Amino acid sequence: MTDLTFYTNPMSRGRIVRWMLEETGAPYETQVLDYASTMKQQPYLSINPMGKVPAIRHGERIVTECAAICAYLADAFPEAGLAPPTDDRADYYRWLFYAAGPVEQAVTNKAMGMTPTAEQGRMVGYGSFDRMVDVIEQAVSDREYISGDAFTAADVYVGSALGWGLQFGTLPRRPAFEAYVGRLFARPAYRRGNEKDDALMPKPA
Known part of the structure; x- marks a missing residue:
């Protein structure tokens, strides 16, 4: 089990976050959402009310927007060395x-x-x-x-x-x-x- 969940669709900017997750080396769970259904419905709308991917849940923290996710993951996993001092x-x-x-x-x-x-x-x-x-x-x-x-x-x-x-x-x-x-x-x-x-x-x- 992991406390890091990645919400995505392979035909989306989620590929940016997938790459970032792989750079961290941290274990994560992937949930693939469909544009016409699960992305626009609960429970995902409680993660991102915009109904868009990607997003991550890390413990109780939710982060959306690719640049924000990248910056967050760099700080959350400092051992990966993905942010400068x-x-x-x-x-x-x-x-x-x-x-x-x-x-x-x-x-x-x-x-x-x-x-x-x-x-x-x-x-x-x-x-x-x-x-x-x-x-x-x-x-x-x-x-x-x-x-x-x-x-x-x-x-x-x-x-x-x-x-x-x-x-x-x-x-x-x-x-x-x-x-x-x-x-x-x-x-x-x-x-x-x-x-x-x-x-x-x-x-x-």
């Missing part, structure tokens, strides 16, 4: 939440055909899509990992965002992105998590 977390927090905010918002808006004008760019957190891309490209160009020389939970989130962007064409293919994602996706924990989620995918009829 508390006095050296400036870049760690900066890029973790840059990916969760400006990157996510800019990619989603563009995919939905919503391009802000120059005037509207003052209102949106990412300014413009091209500016967002240039900033994150620079961040992954001059270092091995997003917050320095060591792999952290921020790399799980940023790497997932960039990896999906390259896979689905929502981000431009730039050498810095491909090199960074390539380093991360070679990690054993990423491969284990991916294999587990792939095994849960619906089988073709």
Whole structure:
């Protein structure tokens, strides 16, 4: 038995949290939810009233939102070394939440055909899509990992965002992105998590 439960669907951002869980090495139980039924019903709505995955329950604590889950798990399992020392977390927090905010918002808006004008760019957190891309490209160009020389939970989130962007064409293919994602996706924990989620995918009829 374990006190850590992971709520997910293999066709969701739950893959980010699966990777993070595998990096921690902690035992966990997986509950797979269906978009059309169990995800929108009790008892799951008591876990996440938004009716979305992923989420985790750790003892009596519930955490939703991928970036928050990654940060929480890094702190909950410090022996895995997935967060910098508390006095050296400036870049760690900066890029973790840059990916969760400006990157996510800019990619989603563009995919939905919503391009802000120059005037509207003052209102949106990412300014413009091209500016967002240039900033994150620079961040992954001059270092091995997003917050320095060591792999952290921020790399799980940023790497997932960039990896999906390259896979689905929502981000431009730039050498810095491909090199960074390539380093991360070679990690054993990423491969284990991916294999587990792939095994849960619906089988073709």
